[in-house]
Amino acid sequence: MQETKDQVIFTIVAVILILLFLGVLFLVMLFYYNNKKGQMSKEQQLMRATFDKQLLENKLEIQEETFNTISQEIHDNVGQILSLAKVQLGILEQRQNIEGDLVSNAKESISQAMTELRDIAKSLSSERLQSLSLPESIAQEIRRINRSGFIKITAEVNGIEKNVPDQQKLIAFRMVQEGFQNIIKHANATEVKVSMHYLEEWLYISIFDNGTGFNPEEELKKRGGLGLQNILRRAELVGGKANISSKPGEGTTLEIQIAYA
Amino acid sequence: MHIAWFEYFQIACLLTALYCYRGLRACSLLAFIPLLFIVNITELSGINYRMLGLQSNYSIYNLFLLASTPFYFYIAGKMLFLTGRETIVFHTVCVLCLILVFVNFFFIQGQSPFNTYSFVLIEIMMIVFSGLSLVRLTLLDQRELNFIREPFFWINTVNLLFGLIALVVLGLQEYILTNHIEINNKRLYNLILPSLNAIVYAGYSYAFILCRKQKTR
Numbered sequence A: 001m002q003e004t005k006d007q008v009i010f011t012i013v014a015v016i017l018i019l020l021f022l023g024v025l026f027l028v029m030l031f032y033y034n035n036k037k038g039q040m041s042k043e044q045q046l047m048r049a050t051f052d053k054q055l056l057e058n059k060l061e062i063q064e065e066t067f068n069t070i071s072q073e074i075h076d077n078v079g080q081i082l083s084l085a086k087v088q089l090g091i092l093e094q095r096q097n098i099e100g101d102l103v104s105n106a107k108e109s110i111s112q113a114m115t116e117l118r119d120i121a122k123s124l125s126s127e128r129l130q131s132l133s134l135p136e137s138i139a140q141e142i143r144r145i146n147r148s149g150f151i152k153i154t155a156e157v158n159g160i161e162k163n164v165p166d167q168q169k170l171i172a173f174r175m176v177q178e179g180f181q182n183i184i185k186h187a188n189a190t191e192v193k194v195s196m197h198y199l200e201e202w203l204y205i206s207i208f209d210n211g212t213g214f215n216p217e218e219e220l221k222k223r224g225g226l227g228l229q230n231i232l233r234r235a236e237l238v239g240g241k242a243n244i245s246s247k248p249g250e251g252t253t254l255e256i257q258i259a260y261a
Numbered sequence B: 001m002h003i004a005w006f007e008y009f010q011i012a013c014l015l016t017a018l019y020c021y022r023g024l025r026a027c028s029l030l031a032f033i034p035l036l037f038i039v040n041i042t043e044l045s046g047i048n049y050r051m052l053g054l055q056s057n058y059s060i061y062n063l064f065l066l067a068s069t070p071f072y073f074y075i076a077g078k079m080l081f082l083t084g085r086e087t088i089v090f091h092t093v094c095v096l097c098l099i100l101v102f103v104n105f106f107f108i109q110g111q112s113p114f115n116t117y118s119f120v121l122i123e124i125m126m127i128v129f130s131g132l133s134l135v136r137l138t139l140l141d142q143r144e145l146n147f148i149r150e151p152f153f154w155i156n157t158v159n160l161l162f163g164l165i166a167l168v169v170l171g172l173q174e175y176i177l178t179n180h181i182e183i184n185n186k187r188l189y190n191l192i193l194p195s196l197n198a199i200v201y202a203g204y205s206y207a208f209i210l211c212r213k214q215k216t217r
Helices: A002-096 A101-124 A126-131 A134-146 A166-187 A216-221 A223-237 B005-019 B021-026 B032-047 B058-079 B085-108 B116-140 B151-171 B173-178 B188-216
Strands: A152-158 A191-198 A202-209 A241-246 A252-259
Touching (some): A101 A126, A126 A166, A166 A191, A166 A202, A223 A241, B021 B032, B021 B188, B032 B188, B173 B188
Parallel strands (some): A152 A191
Antiparallel strands (some): A241 A252
């Protein structure tokens, strides 16, 4: 009788253990699946990041090529046409013996247009930008914008100037350019201060404007916030950082950090 | 009045649930509070049934099955994230089970013997719901889940393990009782269930704390 009871107890305990084992096995399988899912998700994220980076690189490459083509066209084509027009006006002035301000005003306007176009061509040409240092390129861009008289941009350079690789330099300049464009288009600012600090490992650039300001988080979510997104993604592309801090009515600060290597 | 050691876990679980009230509300698990009240009252009166003038405590546990099952099913439904037709199927199954439990209590096994049929049926349903809930939890989210920090994982895990063990032990309750299946002069279910209860209610308590943390996160 006792033996039968022992057998029953043994069977019950065995059944419990088997069920328990199955339960635990089920949980282990869930853990395993969850782990696999996590790995796959990480791989997907990595792939997406690589794809995005490549896409951005290609986009920037195409953009640079377009800029160079436009710059070339302005220099070789539009610039030549304007030069010819200026010469023709000079000849007209001599032949017709026209006196007065009309022709000289027209010649002056053409000269101004040529200067403007030459500056635009310079700021678009990546070859030219690479031949200058970053502070020089930025100073040139500031001169060009300041000439419009709508806005006053001042710049200061702190620290000993260090060599920034061409790609980093070009991307940093385009980010600054994009920053200026945003200020001109949206900020309604009257003054802009640019500070460049050559730190030990980073080049730190800050652009502060006294404009209307905005909510960066909201703006970045919008489709229209592509300019801001471009700035942030460009910084990521060269292993740098960019930060936009702003509040409505308190102006905006764009901070850029670019590594030297 | 006697209080068994595992009841401290149940009382602690109820107190934790009350402390984590907001977390439970955020996780749609508020039904645990009345359920734990029922559990505590049942266990206290079940152990001290002689004080209540009862011959056995089976009727108390049978009433517990009637009172607690809707809450268990309601909580399971909340953790299953049901949609559309699934909700209809789930509710139909639950209502049918409840009808069977009531029919068993009033017409089949009656009120005095322990309602093993009802218990087995409820535990099978709880095993199925817990398993489905765990699968759903894993499959539903595209991200990798940190199970350790997931309250629903803990609740369903302890429910599943409790169900698997209790199904055998209490399913055979009448057989164990009549044949005196004992180890060290203790009936098999009296030997296993207290520890199992302690694990279950400790698991619930931990899940409630996680709910609270999720709320404050």
